[in-house]
Amino acid sequence: MAAATSSRGSNALSTRITSVLSASYADLEIRDALETLDARGVRNTAETRRQLRLDVQREVIQCNGEIVQGFGEVAEQLKRIGTAISSLNSYCAEMRSHIAAAHRETEPVLEEATILIGQRKQVETKQQILTAFNTHFLVSEEETTSLTSTAEPVNEEFFQTLTRAKKIHHDSQVLLGTEDQTLGLEVLEQSSKQINAAYQKLYRWIQREFKTLDLENPQINASVRRSLRVLAERPALFQSCLDFFAEARENILSDSFYAALTGSVETQNLTTKPIEFQAHDPLRYVGDMLAWAHSATVSEREALEVLFISDGDEIKRSIQAGLESEPWLRGDDDEEIFDGKKALNQLVSRDLTGVVRLLRQRTEQVIQSHDDATLAYKIANLIGFYKNTFARLLGTNSEVLELFNTLEGSAMRQFRANMRDHVAAVQNDLAVAPADLSPPEFLDEALQMLKVLAKSYDTSIAAVDSREDGFQSVLSEALDPFLSGCENLCKGMKAPDNDIFAINCLLAVKVVLAPYSFAEDRVAEMDDTIAEHAAKLVDYQHQYLGHSSGLNALLEALSDISDSSESLKTIPELEAFKPEALVAASHELDEFLPSALMDAAENLKRLGNRKMVQDITEEAARRFCEDFEFVESRILAADDLLYKEEDEEEDEPAPALRDLFPRTSGEIRVLLS
Template sequence: MSASYFQERATPASQNGFSPASPSVGPASRGANALSSRITSVLSASYADLEIRDALETLDARGIQNTAETRRQLRLDVQKEVIQCNGEIVKDFGQVAEQLKRIGTAISSLNSYCADMRSHIAAANRETGPVLEEATSLISQRKQVEAKQHILHAFSTHFLISEEEATVLTSTAEPVNEDFFQILTRVKKIHNDCEVLLGTEDQRLGLEVLEQSSKQLNSAFQKLYRWIQREFKTLDLENPQISASVRRSLRVLAERPTLFQSCLDSFAEARESILSDSFHAALTGSTSEEHIATKPIEFHAHDPLRYIGDMLAWAHSTTVSEREALENLFISDGNEIKRSIQAGLESEPWLRGEEDAEVFDGRKALNQLVSRDLTGVTRLLRQRTEQVVQSHDDATLSYKIANLIGFYKGTFSKLLGADSDVLDIFETLEASAMRQFRANMRDYVANVQSDLAVAPVDLSPPEFLEEALQMLRVLAKSYDTSVAATDDDGQGFLAVLAEALDPFLSGCENLQKDMKLPDSAIFAINCLFAAKEALSRYTFADERISEIDDTIDENVAKLTEYQHQYLIHESGLINLLDALSEIEDSGESLKTIPKLEAFKPDALVAASQQLDEFLPSALIDASENIKKLRNRNMIQNITEEAAGKFCEDFEFVEGKMMAADDLTYDEEKDDEEQEPGLREMFPRTSGEIRVLLS
């Protein structure tokens, strides 16, 4: 549009035949100059200006045509639009001002209403203030009166008991029943709650109530103590159910540890006497009762081991029955008794030094009580068992008795706990039986040592060792059937080996000292193998078997070396090995081998002939040296190992000779002119040796 606009403006000047450079002569000339200067100003303007460009885009958007009418009306139209826009803005601001006036009027009305309300509220407060203060004071006084009434009623109902209740609690004519325990619980609570009264300013009331409740509690516990004593005298333990009242009474009496322990002591003494009489009756049959369930043990069990076993079995059966009868006494109410004892220690602080070290354990207390009940039984058991042990000189019997006692010791340990006093008796009896076992074994060893002479001609285990191993098998079987085999991982059997095996092996070693190889090693291996065979069935003897294996290996090594020496001496190879002992691997040293005395032609040919004569029967002859070994496989293994070492020695000699031949060979000479090599005079190869000795 802008291009067409300028074209239309420039056309009239060109039609009149004037140019911008034409001189002006008259009015026409002045008009032409004015047009020319306008055109010049238009052309000189920068149309890159943003304002001009925006104006032109606005004209284009309006779709205005470049005509003379449009150019005249353009400014008027623009001014008209501006005036209309300003009028609309003024109209809108008028509406805004009208709304603001309305808002101002509303705010003024609200302020007036608030001022009125504040004045009314202030007047109401002035009128009702005294009434509210008086009502608050009356309510506070009423609450104080009600609180005092409540405290007085609570004190009278909580800290005081009636005369009838006091009679039920303290009088021995009244029974120990549910009412007694309920009243006792209430008085204990009163006694404990007196601490609250003692914390007040006026402690007189608290002291009076505390003194009265203490007297009532002491009388109640004395009554309960005497009642339990009477009940224990008539209590039938054959019936495993102890009455609930007795269990509850003991649980309550535990709050007085002194009285509680006194009850248990008297009960234990009574039961100890009863069980001792029962055990004596079971042993001898002498009893005041009209019947005996079984035959007397002393008349029925003739074998000493059976006799001791029957006594231990009776003691175990009685312990189980006693424990089952008393179990409900401590196990079911154990936690209650524990809490009661703790409360009693607090009420009797002078006992804390004795009782506070250990917390009450119901199961432990049960075990201790049963242990005390069995004191008389274990005393008789110890006397009878020691008599049996000391009256027999059979070592195996003593050891079987020790194992039997050890078995029951483990059983009683599981039944009564590891710290039971009954276990001390079992440990004493077990130690006594083991002492008798060791004494009997030492006497037997002393008798055997006096008869030791020489080893058998066939180098088999001597008779005293065979007898000892037969006894050892019996002892090992007895140990294997006892719990000690699993409890101590075989450590307990080491003491048996020290008494029943080691002295006899030492005797075999003494016989071995007068022997020479290979007999000494063969005899030692035969004896050790017999001992190993006797112990090999039992895993708890693995440690000793390992020691025996090490000793056997030492003697096998001696036999292997003996066989090796036999092979190299009988084959003549020892001369060659001795001659090569000073030869080094250097060339100069190897060249001196043919000059050695043992490697001269005559000596080397003789050694080759001796080797050829030895090889066919080498293994058979070597096996004859150790044929007295009772283990056939060991004879073969030892001989084969010795043959292997012999082959290694031969390979050493062969290698030295081949190295010497290589260094002394003269390539410039013909084979016929060469002197015979060492290998030609000693033709056997290591491969041939291994085949012949395989």
Template sequence: MTSSYFTHHVRSPVADEATPGSAFPKSNALQNRVTSVLSASYADLEIRDALSMLDERGLQNTAETRRKLRLDVQQELVECNGEIVQDFGKVAQQLKRIGAAIESLNDSCKEIRKHVDAANRETGPMLDDAATILSEKRQVETKQQLLDAFKAHFVVSDSDLATLTSTAEPVNDEFFRILTRVKKIHQDSEVLLGAESQRLGLEILEQSSRQLNAAFQKLYRWIQREFKSLDLENPQISAGIRRALRVLAERPTLFQNCLDFFAEARENILSNNFYSALTGAPVDPDHPVMGKAIELSAHDPLRYISDMLAWAHSATVSEREALEVLFISEGDEIAKSIQAGIESEPWSRADDADTAPIFDGKQALSQLVDRDLAGVLRQLKQRTEQVIQSHEDATLSYKIANLVMFYCNIFSSLTGEQSSMLETLRPLSDAAMRSFRATIRDHVANLQADTAVGPDDLAPPEFLADALETLQVLMKSYDTSVITTDRAKRIEGFQPILQDALDPYLAGCENITRRLRTPHKHIFALNCLLATKDTLRKYAFADRSEELQTRISEHEKDLAESTHSWFLRESGMTQLVDNIITPNDLATSYKDPKQLLAIAQQLDAFLPSATDDARSFLAQLEDRTLARRVIEEAAERFCDDFEDVEALVVKADEIKAGTVDGDEGDEVWLREVFPRTGGEIRVLLS
């Protein structure tokens, strides 16, 4: 519709311009109008709105429509204006009615204001009084709340106070709850001392102090009663007594008194139990002693002492485990409680408390265990000393010393190095060692006659054999009792025993050796040294192989020299070896060969049985391997000597052969008189 309208609208002015007889001004105005219309933009909002309204009316682009359009638009505009005027009339009427209502309200408000002013004048004093009363009521209520809060926090009820201080009431969770509350009251009362009125704070502080003292006295007496019936063998020790001890630690004096009481009671109990274990007599008829009485094994001193130490060790372990449950299981709670108690009881602080630790749980536990076992230790010490003094047996004394020292090493890990247990046992070990050394010295002193004459068979003397046998027992005891694995420490620890139990006997053997002749002295010394070496090498900590081997080698060398001399003497070669140095020394044998012939005959008689005779010569040497080595060395040296003599004989014949002229049939030749060769000697002596 819009397209057809503009098409028709544009074409009409052109047609009018072509019409003959039209006026020029009219044509110019129409052209301006057309130009204005054509210059308008279709994107203009007003044109768009206008075109949209035309579309809504459904008009056709005809001459009749265009004529009526302006009239219709004006008519609609007049009708709209009329409706607006009517609406504004209604609004004016409503505004008139509202104005009348507002005027009426203003009159009513004025009237009400008059009545309110009159009422205010009449009720003003009463409202002021009411406000004052309400303010005072709020103050009273605030004070009442403060009073209630103060009572709830700082005042203990009579029933709670009876639970806290009365000995008729049990010590249970309720007791500890009330005690905690009273301690809190005592602590908070210090805040009141900083207020303007200190009297209330002082009264509450004094009252809470009395209540706390009474409560701790009740707790102290209750713990003492519990200690009397406490069964440490029961693994389920009451948690209540552990808690009570932790709380009582806040009063170090009472806590220490409880420990003293407990230690005294446990000392009596353990002493009685130890005596029962010794004798078999039960302390309580309802609880007989299990197992045999320890004193039944008194005939075996070592087992007797071992059983007593084993009982003490078992009791120590059990006591420590039980006391750990009482005093260590709560961690450092006791230490914290004692610290708090010392702060509240400065008079109980030691002079060096600032530098020393407040409470060492493990150290305190070890000290308590020591005190509990004091009675047992007294009995153990007395009986062990009796055993040591009544037996003069060096081996037994040494075994007892090692046994006691073995338990010392065990107890040191249980109770610490400074425990009274070790202070008791170590002197016992020292006493046993003194008895051991005294017995050894007495035995050595009694050997004066035995070291004067050596045995006929040159075997190790009886006192050395006994000493080595005893030494084997001592080494075995040392090996099983010493805990350390450090080789140097093990060797160092056993050296004093060797000095006491071996060196004096070796010195006695040396005295006998000096009184013997060669080769008996060397055979005797070798038998003694080899027996000693074989005994000591069984245990690394006692091995003296290097030291003894030096002495053995010296005697072996001397014995080989003696055997060599025996070879020369028995074979008749001594004269030749000692006197024949050059070929000229054999000149007299050419004139009189009888002596050389006799030596050759003696040598021939000696060689077939030389080795057997040498074995007989060294028959008293107990080490056959060493004897064979000595014979071989002596035979080798003998062969070397024979070969030297043989060379001189051959050289002498060669010299004589150079000087003889003519027939040699009547001449004496030493080689014929002394026909043996070095090879034959080696074969016969091999």
């Protein structure tokens, strides 16, 4: 039993030791306990260990007592708080009863205040809408006065107000989409009246400005250009304004042209002498008038170009906008709305109407009062030159070109009439051709006139594609009748005088026409005619050489001889080839050859072109040599056949044809070269 007791004691000790050793002294509770013991200064003694539990319990009891005492005080405080809360609850219940009574009394007032506040917000919203509406859709009295009153100037304020009025008119169409369209209709009507009145004011203002507008001033008022661009939105007013402007400019230019012609005292600051006093020559008189008209046209076009189309396509866009707002004014859909350059050319043409009328009168007086054909033709060419100039300046459809066509036709009719009178007078005085076969006097006079006409036509800068056609009518009037007279003279002449005379006349004409390209076709025709006459002269010279040399008789005798041996054998039997006749022909040829070329050239001595004389004679000599070679070949062929027969028969040989006619073709060519 002791052993068991000892065993349990050892186990308890070991358990205790194990418990102590296994305890973690890092535990917070153990650490706090140790710190508390250390703070009490407790020593590890048996007495201390016995009293420690009692001390701790006593301290716990004291702490609990303090806590109970504190809670008692808290309970007293809570009682006082409960009493206060009860008082507050009674007060609150009393206040709630008062509040409920007050709420019952003020509820109608609050409801009415709420309604009034809502109505106030609605009124404020409507006030804002009204202010915005007035600001956007209504024009003030001052702006209306500036827009419609003729006493107010057309300035930047006017254009700004007009732009705003047009925007109001456009935006008012939105109001027509609402349920109540009355307001939209009223605004639309009011804005339409204001805009129409503004355009009428602008139209009258532009008319007044046009009366005093100085187009000579390069700095044309910019407000006029802007006003025209804006007025173009009313095509009818714009066109009416253009008509008024054209009429005013027509009167101004007419007066200026009349003053330039006569130097009237009404016109001041004339820097040059009047045209009628300065230009004594009719051609210069017409030229000065045309030059003035051209200068005025250039100045007018430049000024109007700045006035009407310097802003690009602004007028076109304005007219298009006006037609969109007034579609009943629109014409054909395919028609272009506005062509600035075309309209400009038309306006300039209208401005020149008075000048054109006066120019036509004066020019026709000049044309009809002179019977000089060259003068009429020079005037026609001068008019043609200016017609092309005006066509490039104003376009081919300009009404001004009708004037030039009329004047040019009038001048050409006068030219043809004068030429026909001259031709009729010449035909009555036609005589025989000159003894030297030179061109007759009437042709020389015609060529002098033709030279003047060709030079005038060449300097008129006629259209390239119609230069020859244009001058053909001149040749038919100024040349062909005289050439016909020369041909009539040729018919009464004998050869070769008729061909020589014809060539001399044609060469004289060719000298006049050759320098001009527009007469190339006629020169080529004359070259062909000259070649025909030259061929006849070659035939004549050829016949002369053959007849004078006696060779024609031999050629005529050989005309029936063929290349066959039987035919060739008959040559010695021909009358022309018998010894006596052939020797005589040989002597005649020898006498002819030394002076053959000089004698032949003597026949053509009255031909004006010496080179042509030489060429014709040489061609005739060449053909003569060919004829001689033919005769020589026949003679040699006949001699060959004759010698063969005599050798076979062994008779006394007959005299050879070559011995009787010894000249060779080589000698002939040398002598005639």
